[in-house]
Amino acid sequence: MTNTYVNKYYMTEVDVKPESIYCHHAVMGEEFIETHEHVKGQFLYTEGGMVFLKTDEKSYFLPARHYIWIPAGVKHSIHPSSPEVIMRNLYFPKFDTDNSFFNHVGIYPVNDLLMELIMYTNRWNGHILPEDQINFTVAKSFKLLLPELSHSNLSLSLPYPKSTKLRDIVNYLEEHISESVSFKDLANRFHFSERTLARLFQKDLGMSFIQYYTILRMLAALKFLLDEKMSVQQVASKVGYSSLPTFSNTFFKIVGVRPSEYVKNKQSII
Known part of the structure; x- marks a missing residue:
């Protein structure tokens, strides 16, 4: 994975189509991903190692079998334990059904149901548009279920x-x-x-x-x-x-x- 690709993907591609849900599964390929932000909220789950995520205010630790929710507009950098770490990302636009859960960075355990849903998203890559009614509905439901499946926001962060x-x-x-x-x-x-x-x-x-x-x-x-x-x-x-x-x-x-x-x-x- 080249730096050009990383910059293009993280700085522009996610938000090119504001109405889409953007899906990206890939090996990290880099020692770190520089500070950036998205117009969309980000669901991030990783496999194959640990990940540190840094914002302007805190340093977060994302361990195995947990995911992190990053609200829209939060500047962050990503620091994997190795370039071989696999990222599973879903980026969501704001929906009328969103509640306060989506306004805060949070780290939550992944239970068996959520793991099955994450693995289901492996078939997607790139923009999922509202016109693709079946996949868009399933992906939107994924977001809607997060507050219901995520009750323990773990204190895996420290302020600077x-x-x-x-x-x-x-x-x-x-x-x-x-x-x-x-x-x-x-x-x-x-x-x-x-x-x-x-x-x-x-x-x-x-x-x-x-x-x-x-x-x-x-x-x-x-x-x-x-x-x-x-x-x-x-x-x-x-x-x-x-x-x-x-x-x-x-x-x-x-x-x-x-x-x-x-x-x-x-x-x-x-």
Whole structure:
């Protein structure tokens, strides 16, 4: 896949026909896809590896057996774990039936019914126009079903710190992900009072230290589970958890499945 093709497809082709539903299944073919936006909303499901998606405000992690909804007009770049990752994209115009679900970026688990629908769309490529009544109706129904099939918007995203000091702290946490860093030690290391540092996290990132740190560790765990041939116990240790049950419970709360089940799902679709 050439850069010319990537630019043409992502910058122009999707929105050439405003009334169409645009379908695109392809191997990624690139190390990353530069920042762009669409007039249409985007459904993105990937196979064969993990994908990071970055907007102006957050960094999202799209793991196996999940999809991400990207509203119209949201600028984003896509960073796959390898060029061999397969993308399954559907781009939808706005419909009168749309509700608030489609106004926000969200990452959701893919259940068996949605997986069957995704595989059904594999027969399509390019623009599906209203004149093609059968395929257009089926594709439109796909969008209409998303809010009904997607109840758990997973917290697989982290905001970017605006404060330089907080960026240094976050970088430290990332570099020491295998350690269990206490809030008190972190505050002392960077010469903050605990109260001041707590306020900085809340004001800058809109979440508490523990919320940010927990998600950061779970995102790292997802990466290790996908990239490395590690046991769940090894991954737990790699992200600073000495207790496997605690790690498993935390993973379940953030990702929606147990780490052992996630590994099984990943192996069945990668």
